[in-house]
Amino acid sequence: MISEPIDPKRQAIIDGATRMFLAHGYRNTSMEKIAQSAPVSKATLYNHFDSKSALLAAVIAERCTLLLQTMNHATIDSDDVASNLTQIATSAVDLIYAEDSLAIYRLIIAESPDFPELGRLFYQSGPQPVLAQLEAYFRRLDAEGRCNIADPVFAADVFFSMLKGDLHLRCLLTKAVRPSAEQKNRLIEQVIAFYMRGMIDA
Structure with a gap:
């Protein structure tokens, strides 16, 4: 089975979201904070994930x-x-x-x-x-x-x-x-x- 190539931006967002969720919890983590942690622009973040819940699903x-x-x-x-x-x-x-x-x-x-x-x-x-x-x-x-x-x-x-x-x-x-x-x-x-x-x- 051939693995799909990893999108570096998407991976950076998931890594940033993981850090923020674990450090601050779900409710206290905003999409803006995740973008800063990645770091990517908010536009890039929303191009990959349209919501915080979608990001959590990707982390899991x-x-x-x-x-x-x-x-x-x-x-x-x-x-x-x-x-x-x-x-x-x-x-x-x-x-x-x-x-x-x-x-x-x-x-x-x-x-x-x-x-x-x-x-x-x-x-x-x-x-x-x-x-x-x-x-x-x-x-x-x-x-x-x-x-x-x-x-x-x-x-x-x-x-x-x-x-x-x-x-x-x-x-x-x-x-x-x-x-x-x-x-x-x-x-x-x-x-x-x-x-x-x-x-x-x-």
Whole structure:
């Protein structure tokens, strides 16, 4: 799969918006401040994004880009289900425990009561496409008779939920020390072993 060339202006805007959202929150960040942070003119900013909510959606989608690319590569190029899921889990764990990702998650939770559309944007830009891609992979495995997966939607949800669990909640609520590379590897190994026995080999 050939990647589209990166538009430097668009990337600068997304980077600037990320900095401003994390530093000042959604409600206290204006399009003018984002333009200054990028830095680009307001005209350039609006040529790329017509609203602050569209910018937030782009920020969230970018966080999930590597995970989606990993999923696409793994599920197409290999017949080894355990290896595929390990690659996906590694990319997912790196994403969900990254400091910026945790900060964005906290931002969405804090701002959603006053801006309900943020929760919808967050889900549609991040978790929804990730879940949909894993669901599609599980459906293909089941259709090909390689695994018995009666409920791909549930199977995908459980997979990502196991990678988060109590540790992710503690990182969000208490800003606990994020897991080390060794701890993340151990988590992934345990989840894959348990998952393969419970969901794939059932």
